[in-house]
Amino acid sequence: xxxxxxxxxxYNTNIQEVHSITNTLLKSERFKHLYIIDNSPSPISEYSKxxxxxYIFNGKxxxxxxxxxxxxxxxxxxxxxxxxxxNTDIEFSTNVLPSIAQYMDTHTDVGQIMPKVSxxxxxxxxxxxxxxxxxxxxxxxxxxxxLFNASRDKFILKxxxxxxxxxxxxxxxxxxxxxxxxxxxxxxxxxRYFLYMEDFDLTRRIHNKYKTxxxxxxxxxxxxxxxxxxxxxxxxxxxxxxxxxFNKWGWVFDKExxxxxxxxxxxxxxxxxxxxxxxxx
Numbered sequence: 001x002x003x004x005x006x007x008x009x010x011y012n013t014n015i016q017e018v019h020s021i022t023n024t025l026l027k028s029e030r031f032k033h034l035y036i037i038d039n040s041p042s043p044i045s046e047y048s049k050x051x052x053x054x055y056i057f058n059g060k061x062x063x064x065x066x067x068x069x070x071x072x073x074x075x076x077x078x079x080x081x082x083x084x085x086x087n088t089d090i091e092f093s094t095n096v097l098p099s100i101a102q103y104m105d106t107h108t109d110v111g112q113i114m115p116k117v118s119x120x121x122x123x124x125x126x127x128x129x130x131x132x133x134x135x136x137x138x139x140x141x142x143x144x145x146x147l148f149n150a151s152r153d154k155f156i157l158k159x160x161x162x163x164x165x166x167x168x169x170x171x172x173x174x175x176x177x178x179x180x181x182x183x184x185x186x187x188x189x190x191x192r193y194f195l196y197m198e199d200f201d202l203t204r205r206i207h208n209k210y211k212t213x214x215x216x217x218x219x220x221x222x223x224x225x226x227x228x229x230x231x232x233x234x235x236x237x238x239x240x241x242x243x244x245x246f247n248k249w250g251w252v253f254d255k256e257x258x259x260x261x262x263x264x265x266x267x268x269x270x271x272x273x274x275x276x277x278x279x280x281x
Contacts, residue, residue: 001030002030002031002032003030003032003080003081003082003101004028004030004031004032004080004081004082004083004084004097004101005032005033005034005035005071005074005075005078005080005082005083005084006025006031006033006034006035006083006084006085006086007034007035007036007037007067007068007070007071007072007075007083007084007085007086008021008034008035008036008037008086008087008088009037009038009039009064009067009068010036010037010038010039010040010044010088011038011039011040011061012040012041013040013088014088015044015046015047017088017089018036018044018046018047018088019046019047019048020088020091021086021088021090021091022034022036022047022048022050022053023048024091024092024093024094025097026048026050026052026053027094028094028095028096028097028098029094029095029097029098030097030098030101031052031097032052032078032080033052033053033054033075033078033080034052034053034054035054035056035070035071035074035075036053036054036055036056037056037058037067037068037070037071038055038056038057038058039058039060039061039062039063039067040057040061041059041060043055043057054074056070056071063191063193063194063195064173064189064193064194064195064196064198065188065189065190065191065193065194065198065202066189066191068085068188068189069188069189069191071083072085072180072183072188072189073188075180076180076183076184080180081101081179081180081181082101082104082177082178082179082180083178083180083183084097084175084176084177084178085173085175085176085178086174086175086176087173087174087175087222089174089222089223089224090174090175090220090221090222090223091220091221091223092115092218092219092220092221096115096218096219096220097177099217099218100113100115100177100215100218101177103213103215103217104177104179107211107213109210109211110179110210110211110212110213111178111179111182111186111206111207111209111210111211111212112171112176112177112178112179112182112203112206112210112212112213113177113212113213113214113215114127114128114168114171114172114175114176114177114212114213114214114215115175115177115215115216115217115218115219115220116162116214116215116216116217116218116219116220117172117174117175117219117220117221117222118219118220118221118222119221119222119223119224120221120223124162125172125222125224126156126157126158126162127156127171127172127174128156128157128160128162128166128168128170128171128214129155129156129157129168129169129170129171129200130154130155130157130169130170130260130261130264130265131169131170131204131249131254131256131257131260131261132155132170132200132245133251133254133257134242134246134251135151136151136155137242154265154269157264157265157268157269159269160268160269162214162216163216164216164268165213165214165215165216165217166213166214166264166267166268167207167211167212167213167214167264167267168203168207168212168213168214168264169203169204169207169212169260169261169264170199170200170203170204171199171203171212171214172199173198173199174222174224175220175222176199176202176203178206179210182206182209182210185209186205186206186208186209187205188202189201189202190202190248192244192248193241193244193245194237194240194241195234195237195238195241196234196237196238196241196242197238197241197242197244197245198241200245201245201248201249204249207260208256
């Protein structure tokens, strides 16, 4: 049974990354089709000519969400069951996709999954997040890392230890394993976001009706670049799209934010701290 599709979006991307992720996908069980959506100024010629790979050159930078939506619409027409939105700068073993798919097969209330993500050295990337407020994003981006550590750690659920399945409202866009029927119901990426925040927005909309799961039993490696920390243009995109996000969901008055965040911290941080106290007595 081949029922998993995937899409990657290119913009002057390292071609070796494209080859690497393509090879992994093609060797994975249940994999059906990869859509390479190229937003670069010039097309690439070096990509797999497999029948399971489609290359779409846009000729201009449409943005991250719009480009992935092109692929998702094609996946819907192909009657795919699951679709993965992913970066090219990730690595994973060929058993990851069927393992996640099997979990979703038996948990029909799950609309999205993100596996455990680590750096190449094995250290965990803390990519599960509470629903952000403007202060969260400002602190994480602009202030020194040694300030407001408690606030930052709470926002990324660091004390949960990332060692169990959690239902999280904001998951990273580096690897989004999505149920197609869920997307048919709640919609695709909001195309008002050019780059950044579109992953938070989509996960949050899914979370309102389905579980959005962090699944630590499968692991991937992410060569995180943090482009907005290095390039002023990307920082500008991040800021503009953060404004769009808060204009949509609310700056100060976001009626969903506190109830959801309190539930998350009570379930995954308070319980973890309670367990630690019991085991250290």
